[in-house]
Amino acid sequence: xxxxxxxxxxxxxxxxxxxxxxxxxxxxxxxxxxxxxxxxxxxxxxxxxxxxxxxxxxxxxxxxxxxxxxxxxxxxxxxxxxxxxxxxxxxxxxxxxxxxxxxxxxxxxxxxxxxxxxxxxxxxxxxxxxxxxxxxxxxxxxxxxxxxxxxxxxxxxxxxxxxxxxxxxxxxxxxxxxxxxxxxxxxxxxxxxxxxxxxxxxxxxxxxxxxxxxxxxxxxxxxxxxxxxxxxxxxxxxxxxxxxxxxxxxxxxxxxxxxxxxxxxxxxxxxxxxxxxxxxxxxxxxxxxxxxxxxxxxxxxxxxxxxxxxxxxxxxxxxxxxxxxxxxxxxxxxxxxxxxxxxxxxxxxxxxxxxxxxxxxxxxxxxxxxxxxxxxxxxxxxxxxxxxxxxxxxxxxxxxxxxxxxxxxxxxxxxxxxxxxxxxxxxxxxxxxxxxxxxxxxxxxxxxxxxxxxxxxxxxxxxxxxxxxxxxxxxxxxxxxxxxxxxxxxxxxxxxxxxxxxxxxxxxxxxxxxxxxxxxxxxxxxxxxxxxxxxxxxxxxxxxxxxxxxx
Amino acid sequence: xxxxxxxxxxxxxxxxxxxxxxxxxxxxxxxxxxxxxxxxxxxxxxxxxxxxxxxxxxxxxxxxxxxxxxxxxxxxxxxxxxxxxxxxxxxxxxxxxxxxxxxxxxxxxxxxxxxxxxxxxxxxxxxxxxxxxxxxxxxxxxxxxxxxxxxxxxxxxxxxxxx
Numbered sequence: 101x102x103x104x105x106x107x108x109x110x111x112x113x114x115x116x117x118x119x120x121x122x123x124x125x126x127x128x129x130x131x132x133x134x135x136x137x138x139x140x141x142x143x144x145x146x147x148x149x150x151x152x153x154x155x156x157x158x159x160x161x162x163x164x165x166x167x168x169x170x171x172x173x174x175x176x177x178x179x180x181x182x183x184x185x186x187x188x189x190x191x192x193x194x195x196x197x198x199x200x201x202x203x204x205x206x207x208x209x210x211x212x213x214x215x216x217x218x219x220x221x222x223x224x225x226x227x228x229x230x231x232x233x234x235x236x237x238x239x240x241x242x243x244x245x246x247x248x249x250x251x252x253x254x255x256x257x258x259x260x261x262x263x264x265x266x267x268x269x270x271x272x273x274x275x276x277x278x279x280x281x282x283x284x285x286x287x288x289x290x291x292x293x294x295x296x297x298x299x300x301x302x303x304x305x306x307x308x309x310x311x312x313x314x315x316x317x318x319x320x321x322x323x324x325x326x327x328x329x330x331x332x333x334x335x336x337x338x339x340x341x342x343x344x345x346x347x348x349x350x351x352x353x354x355x356x357x358x359x360x361x362x363x364x365x366x367x368x369x370x371x372x373x374x375x376x377x378x379x380x381x382x383x384x385x386x387x388x389x390x391x392x393x394x395x396x397x398x399x400x401x402x403x404x405x406x407x408x409x410x411x412x413x414x415x416x417x418x419x420x421x422x423x424x425x426x427x428x429x430x431x432x433x434x435x436x437x438x439x440x441x442x443x444x445x446x447x448x449x450x451x452x453x454x455x456x457x458x459x460x461x462x463x464x465x466x467x468x469x470x471x472x473x474x475x476x477x478x479x480x481x482x483x484x485x486x487x488x489x490x491x492x493x494x495x496x497x498x499x500x501x502x503x504x505x506x507x508x509x510x511x512x513x514x515x516x517x518x519x520x521x522x523x524x525x526x527x528x529x530x531x532x533x534x535x536x537x538x539x540x541x542x543x544x545x546x547x548x549x550x551x552x553x554x555x556x557x558x559x560x561x562x563x564x565x566x567x568x569x570x571x572x573x574x575x576x577x578x579x580x581x582x583x584x585x586x587x588x589x590x591x592x593x594x595x596x597x598x599x600x601x602x603x604x605x606x607x608x609x610x611x612x613x614x615x616x617x618x619x620x621x622x623x624x625x626x627x628x629x630x631x632x633x634x635x636x637x638x639x640x641x642x643x644x645x646x647x648x649x650x651x
Numbered sequence: 652x653x654x655x656x657x658x659x660x661x662x663x664x665x666x667x668x669x670x671x672x673x674x675x676x677x678x679x680x681x682x683x684x685x686x687x688x689x690x691x692x693x694x695x696x697x698x699x700x701x702x703x704x705x706x707x708x709x710x711x712x713x714x715x716x717x718x719x720x721x722x723x724x725x726x727x728x729x730x731x732x733x734x735x736x737x738x739x740x741x742x743x744x745x746x747x748x749x750x751x752x753x754x755x756x757x758x759x760x761x762x763x764x765x766x767x768x769x770x771x772x773x774x775x776x777x778x779x780x781x782x783x784x785x786x787x788x789x790x791x792x793x794x795x796x797x798x799x800x801x802x803x804x805x806x807x808x809x810x811x812x813x814x
Contacts, residue, residue: 131784134795168784305741305779343688343725344780382688384723387778401683402715403722462743462783469784499742533783535742549745553778559722 101362102371103249106240113241121156122178124148124194127171127229128161129315130347131308131469136187137161137172143188144174147195157195160238163316165229166220168469170210175229182210215485216467221448223456224432225472228316233351236358239319245364247438251327252372255438260331261287264434266442268454273299273390273427274501274530275606276453276519282424285414286332289422294334296325296376297418297425299395300341300348303387304502305553307533309458310428312470314341314348317432318355322378324431326365327438329376332424337378340395343385352380387503387557391605392417392425394559405559406605427531429458449475453518457529461487463499463536473517480513483536493538496637497621501530503550503557504610506617507543526617528610542639543622544629547615548576554611565608568599572615582642584630592619665693673708680711683719687726696727724778732766732773734811736804737790741779747786747798755801759808772813 126141145159165173170184193199231238265280302310325337359365367375389404398404417423453475466488497507506527555569596612603609672689676682706716756774766773782788785797
């Protein structure tokens with residue numbers, strides 16, 4: 101396919117879609133599928149067939165629509181009507197367009213004018229829930245691969261990098277390294293072979309942003325990687341995806357095949373003399389492989405253990421060659437930046453954090469699901485306006501950044517969400533998991549939970565992390581079973597400093613963060629456990645049970 | 652990647668399929684993890700004999716193959732039960748009570764990471780399966796159960812005749 105044919109294909113598909121009366125979009129992301137979206141989609145398609153509406157009404161599966169707590173979700177494009185908790189039995193009413201008026205289906209209809217929808221700004225998720233991730237034509241109709249065509253036809257690799265630099269985009273994997281700068285570092289290396297790697301090893305518990313992007317809009321990630329390959333001079337890309345993400349793997353494999361068939365990937369991309377191949381590498385369940393040097397070792401078929409940096413991957417990465425590693429969400433931002441310009445992107449967000457951020461809302465919150473907001477929005481707006489607040493109970497803490505992050509207490513709810521503000525209050529942006537805890541969660545046990553995670557996931561290469569996480573976990577376990585002593589707190593603090601300063605990689609260096617932040621903001625809970633053998637949240641069970649613990 | 656489901660292919664065919672997977676990667680040692688994935692998919696678990704065969708074919712020291720197979724949680728060196736429950740204990744599921752589900756399964760079946768003596772049920776835990784909107788979640792024989800309670804597990808266990 102040439103760029104000209106790509107544009108023709110777009111107008112053709114758009115015309116076809118407009119000739120339809122309406123499209124019924126059925127969310128087929130992993131969340132909705134596990135509450136029965138597969139059967140619902142079949143029932144909708146059968147109903148369209150039965151009513152003789154084939155050719156007028158089209159039933160499509162899409163990626164995540166966001167409001168996972170109300171799944172399975174169905175969107176009727178006629179009048180933009182969204183239905184939640186839909187079941188196969190509702191198919192006739194939905195296809196007839198009468199579901200909103202049907203008294204039996206009262207409560208199925210979801211108001212799109214609520215803050216959950218109106219306060220979001222979707223760039224990365226623009227296509228998620230709108231296009232069929234299994235159909236290339238759908239992505240092309242939504243303007244897909246036009247940015248790749250623009251880059252190859254009208255821009256030099258240098259101009260592409262300059263545009264990304266101008267956008268102010270920073271790595272969305274958590275650390276926030278400026279993306280344009282990283283691309284520049286790789287581009288400057290004079291090596292015959294370079295690689296582009298997409299880090300899709302989303303390991304933070306409580307985070308499902310990358311999974312949703314890969315499931316909902318896989319071509320967007322492929323396009324971003326191809327543009328990156330052109331900019332830095334690489335001809336081979338790898339996507340390192342978690343083995344647990346079966347549906348994402350399947351959709352990526354399908355998308356790569358489709359793109360190769362149409363010459364949007366492979367040896368003759370858009371007949372422009374640029375070649376770029378993408379292969380998948382399936383992870384095998386090791387959290388540490390999210391660390392870039394461990395990820396490289398894993399792609400090379402070894403144990404996923406990190407190594408000393410420098411040299412950093414842009415100088416010496418996969419098989420010792422210059423390697424660009426970016427996160428899924430970072431790559432998903434590239435096509436819109438090339439399409440609309442770096443200046444447009446830089447106009448969204450705050451001074452040092454540009455653009456939007458996707459968050460996975462989970463825990464004790466009314467609207468669990470996937471959201472995308474401009475950088476700089478306050479936590480209060482995210483949790484209470486968009487998230488709909490905490491059902492029944494009182495807010496206690498929001499946890500960001502997974503096992504490397506911290507717990508944010510109520511007094512910081514007005515903190516703007518950007519890289520600097522979050523690190524100032526002892527947490528991190530992280531990859532985007534946002535877990536809400538109410539007063540039934542014990543913060544000491546939360547710290548223990550994350551330390552157990554780091555202890556299990558420590559690769560064992562360096563001693564501070566391998567032994568330190570075990571020691572810290574043991575102390576926290578003692579405290580949560582009522583066997584802690586005041587000296588334990590001092591020991592925790594000193595171990596935390598040790599791990600932070602002497603561990604080899606990010607896993608060990610950040611493992612103490614949840615402990616440090618809960619010690620800082622919830623010292624009274626530690627005190628209650630140690631001095632009164634009492635868990636204020638009523639969560640911990642002390643041995644022997646000589647204390648009445650309210651349920 | 653339904654690692655938990657029982658292999659469907661007839662026995663003799665499986666070795667041929669594994670051979671084909673290795674030849675697709677030109678018997679390169681760099682493809683070890685891919686080959687182990689395929690082997691586990693075909694055979695259900697990685698037996699010592701299987702690991703030795705792979706080491707020989709990929710021209711790797713057996714220690715390296717065992718080292719990789721034991722490093723990653725995904726690979727299992729023991730056979731799985733007829734049914735598998737994987738309880739998610741990611742943060743969202745933890746907050747929503749995932750450990751209560753582990754307790755239920757440990758009480759009625761086997762310790763997490765183990766299989767009942769009659770080979771009927773394997774109990775496992777997972778570090779976040781990314782279905783946080785549905786917490787607490789359990790993967791039962793490859794499909795995700797949403798908002799699981801100990802009572803749901805009781806129903807499922809009774810269905811398959813666990814006493």
